[in-house]
Amino acid sequence: MRSSAAGALLAPLVALVLAVALALVLLPAVVPLPAGRARAASTVADMIWDELAECESGGDWRAATGNGYFGGLQIWPPTWEEAGGLRFADRPDRASRRQQTTVAEEILHLQGWEAWPACAREIGMIGGGSDRD
Template sequence: MSDQSSYRHIVSTRASVRVAVAVARAAATLAALGAAVLLPAAVAPTASATDGGTAAGPLAAAPLAAAPPAVPRAVRVPQSARVPRTAPVRQAWPAEGVQPQRPLQPVREPVQEAVAFQAARAAAGSPTVWDRIAMCESSGNWHINTGNGYYGGLQFWQPTWEQFGGLAYARRADLAEPAEQIAVAEEVLKVQGWDAWPVCAKRQGLTGRNHIVHTVRSGETLSGIARSYATPGGWQQLYRLNKAVIGPDPDRLIPGTVLTVN
């Protein structure tokens, strides 16, 4: 072989090597990105039987890159196997734009019964002793507040109202119901007698501890009231004193009835 032919062979071989290296680098880059690359047969010749399985060319064939795993397709669930969706249940009340009412306050039945009973007696022309005292003290205005330091129909002095339990009903007597004022007045009566209303009680012929009265409340009995006031003769004497207002049945007490205790 001439020198010129040898030089051409060397140049051709070097060019082939450069091309093979460039292709190999490109294949490695693509393989890193997850693409499958197959080297051309002219650049990466197959192995021959004479060289024991090694590549005859300057660069062995590059292995095939692993294909990315297949993405599973979404499985459609048959309509019959689907779980039905439950629609939210809307409340029928309160309607939109309507504010629910506030819960009703508990009704004080004993007080209402007492007020109704006293109103019925007053309408019938037979006011109770407390109605007469109130008419004298405040012209019958149970919610009067003149600013003189005395309040309500029976003109309670504020310390007296507080001392005898009035705050359980209202912070002042004029803010309490008539039956509530009477309940406090009877607690005062047990301790001070009629002298707590010196002018108006005297006009009714009531002085000291004579003719102490008690207004029946819901659930009370004659025996319980007699024990409360230590009435001599017990409930029988209490019934004899008040048979005209109680009626023929001593076990039937109407709330609001005013009983004479002694």
């Protein structure tokens, strides 16, 4: 009897914790960040990075097209270095998708969504976008 009473008391708390955790994961996909600003200690949902990569490189995380930008998010090598990317690889296209998004989180912290002006606008992360304004 006693353990079922404790379970009944804990169930709403567990549901609340799960709801908050889910909201923290989904929040960046639902509420765009203000232009040029990133939330401290927050990460962008994977689907946002995938949308950005689709726009930037056709979703090719190994993109090296000769335009001076590399990887799925088309990161310029000096920016890659400034954001700590060299701990993973010498260029973004030589790093894994996860490593590229890890570095992109730092770029977002340093520069905001303006680091990807056209595509961030296209996917609605900064003003003038399609469906997230």
